[in-house]
Amino acid sequence: MPILEVTKITKQFGGLTANHNISMHVDEGSITAVIGPNGAGKTTFFNMITGVYQPTSGDIKLNGESLLKLKPDEVAKKGVSRTFQNIRLFGEMSVIENVLIGMHTHLKTNLFGIFLNLPATKKEEIEAEKEAYRLLKYFGLESLLNEKACNLSYGAQRKLEIARALATKPKLILLDEPAAGMNPKETKELTEIIKRMGEEFNVSILLIEHDMKLVMEISEHIIVLDHGEKIAEGNPKAIRTNPKVIEAYLGSAAIH
Known part of the structure; x- marks a missing residue:
């Protein structure tokens, strides 16, 4: 059962479209990753879920209840928490x-x-x-x-x-590049922590991460963004071999 449902959300800043017509969901108790090149619109996507930005169109629901028009502190009280790319x-x-x-x-x-x-x-x-x-x-x-x-x-x-x-x-925690800047030992420790975290704290996890080894090891479902649009989604195996994903990451080596 989805804890988070995102339906056709678009975010425009003047003439710039940062996210376009993105739909996805996070199943309760799951670990879902959002990946994509720099500038793909991942952080803007997180900012809409947490109330920092309001979508230009579309809807975001937590346990069936819309989060639209809620401020970040109100979204937090509904059960959504996050970390940031910059600590x-x-x-x-x-x-x-x-x-x-x-x-x-x-x-x-x-x-x-x-x-x-x-x-x-x-x-x-x-x-x-x-x-x-x-x-x-x-x-x-x-x-x-x-x-x-x-x-x-x-x-x-x-x-x-x-x-x-x-x-x-929180019911849902958003992790924005949690392994950024970590050395291999720290990343390995964090991988094990996130693996257990959902069950230990009864929380669903949505993360943005560039470390593809970590993503492929812990994620049950992966969403791929490129130029503000969703270009693929599926389990790690499907994403690893998806031609659009390989092209977006400029070669297969980047996602293995």
């Missing part, structure tokens, strides 16, 4: 504080409770810290929980950003 962490805050910030969408604590130090507020804070620690341990970051985020290695910052996105308890 966006609070560098001067600690690792655990970054994760706790991600939890604000589903915590009941308000300023009144904080100022009065109410028992219910204190209990929720303790539970939030326990959950934050569990997330950090899953990503192998538990020993760094009090370290400033800016002091982490690049690979650790990538993991922390995913942990923070998961802290919102």
Whole structure:
């Protein structure tokens, strides 16, 4: 059953069409990848799903409910979270504080409770810290929980950003080039983490990624964009041998 349904969405910026008539879906509990050359319209596509941009036409539904006209924070409250191509962490805050910030969408604590130090507020804070620690341990970051985020290695910052996105308890998480800038060892570790993540956190995954080894290893379904249009979709085997995909990537070596 699809958790996300995208129907004929188009995005125009003046005379430029960034995405044209794209339809796709993400099955609940699945890992779906969006691939394509630079400039293919992948990030614009993500930005429409998360409410940063509104489609010029078409519809986007989460569990059958349209996300159109919702602001990014409203989309997040519906159960959609994301990471970014360029890491966006609070560098001067600690690792655990970054994760706790991600939890604000589903915590009941308000300023009144904080100022009065109410028992219910204190209990929720303790539970939030326990959950934050569990997330950090899953990503192998538990020993760094009090370290400033800016002091982490690049690979650790990538993991922390995913942990923070998961802290919102999303139904669907969008990962925008999660392996970008990682070395082979870090990429291998991340591949294993993403493989298990769906079941561990009961979340469906949609990712943009240029590392085709990672994509082919973890994805159940792949969407291929080129010049703002969908040129192919299917399982990894079908995509690997699709002539249009090979042409878009300027040779078969790029997708093996």
